[in-house]
Amino acid sequence: MDKAIRLSVINAKAKAYIELIKLKLTLAVVFSGLFGYCLAVNTVVWWKLIVLGLASIAITGAANIINQIIEKESDKVMKRTAGRPLPTGRLTVKEAAIFAFILFSVSCYLFVEVFNVRAAALAVLSLLLYGFVYTPLKTKGQVAVWVGALPGAFPPMIGWVAATNHYGWEPGILFAIQFFWQFPHFWSIGWLAFDEYKKVGIQMMPGDSKNTDTAFRIMIYTLFLIPIGWLPYMLGMTGINSAMVAMIGGILFLAQTFHLMRTCTDKAALQMMFGSLLYLPVVQIVYLIDKV
Numbered sequence: 001m002d003k004a005i006r007l008s009v010i011n012a013k014a015k016a017y018i019e020l021i022k023l024k025l026t027l028a029v030v031f032s033g034l035f036g037y038c039l040a041v042n043t044v045v046w047w048k049l050i051v052l053g054l055a056s057i058a059i060t061g062a063a064n065i066i067n068q069i070i071e072k073e074s075d076k077v078m079k080r081t082a083g084r085p086l087p088t089g090r091l092t093v094k095e096a097a098i099f100a101f102i103l104f105s106v107s108c109y110l111f112v113e114v115f116n117v118r119a120a121a122l123a124v125l126s127l128l129l130y131g132f133v134y135t136p137l138k139t140k141g142q143v144a145v146w147v148g149a150l151p152g153a154f155p156p157m158i159g160w161v162a163a164t165n166h167y168g169w170e171p172g173i174l175f176a177i178q179f180f181w182q183f184p185h186f187w188s189i190g191w192l193a194f195d196e197y198k199k200v201g202i203q204m205m206p207g208d209s210k211n212t213d214t215a216f217r218i219m220i221y222t223l224f225l226i227p228i229g230w231l232p233y234m235l236g237m238t239g240i241n242s243a244m245v246a247m248i249g250g251i252l253f254l255a256q257t258f259h260l261m262r263t264c265t266d267k268a269a270l271q272m273m274f275g276s277l278l279y280l281p282v283v284q285i286v287y288l289i290d291k292v
Contacts, residue, residue, distance in 0.1 A: 016085040020068065020096060021061030021103070028281075029155050030056040035284040036159025036174050039237065039291055051114045052162055056155065058107035059123045063151070065100035066131030069093055071138075074200035080193065111162070119162035126151035126158070139201045145186055153179035156284070173231045178280065180228060183221035184257060185276035187214075191260075191269035210269075212261055218272075219257035225279075226250035232287055242290035246283045253279050 033056045038044055068075065068086050072093065075081035085091040104127065111120035130151040137144035156174035161167060190197060190204030191214075197204055206221075207214030229246030232238040256275045260268040 016090040020085050022064045026060045029060045032155035033159040036156030037163045040160040040163035055107045055110035058103040062100040062103040063127040063130040067135045070135045078196040115162040116165040122158045126154040149182040152182045180224040187218045188269045188273035215261040222257045238287045239290040242286045245286045
């Protein structure tokens, strides 16, 4: 019986640690990093791709843990976050901090030893901006979304630099696409969680309420995705077919913002959120298929 109890406790702890790194969100981030790596190389070295995935999971997980440590008290208040490991007491802050440090250390080692210092520096900068700048700023005003969009746009850039050990226009363009994509993505989430965010003093939308003016601002930022989607083709990274697909995807995404402007409903915001989750991986996959 004692052995069964111990196994149950170990399983519960393991599950809590996995929850702590926000695995689904982390894997989405990792996908963007792997996309940047694959786009940069002529031949994929699969063991390096696996290592890059592990290093990316570790650094992203560490950043997510720092975010949850800082937001532990506000997470208790919001319904969608109250069940996380720290608010429920399934893990202590000390346990979370130690786990974050281990993940951070493993990630830095892998980036430096297998790839290069430039990629490691971008990964560390991403963690610092997300955990220690963006997270505290969330209660200070809308500037937090701009700051948060920076580390959120780093993954494909990190993947490219890990493959080439080179900064330049190519990784900058990958950064720009993901940077502007994040505004409609985060603002659709902010729209849906507006009341809960308001309870803890978090402002995640470009306006003060869920109205046409706020939806209009979301539309303006989404508009940037249409011309930016052409840049990989114009720089000779990808072919014309992927540029057309990116443009069509951008237009469809933009149409969802018009629908939000017209209706100003949570349903329209939810549709836009799912649209954002579909847009980015589809465009990235098409770029890979059509790379030159």
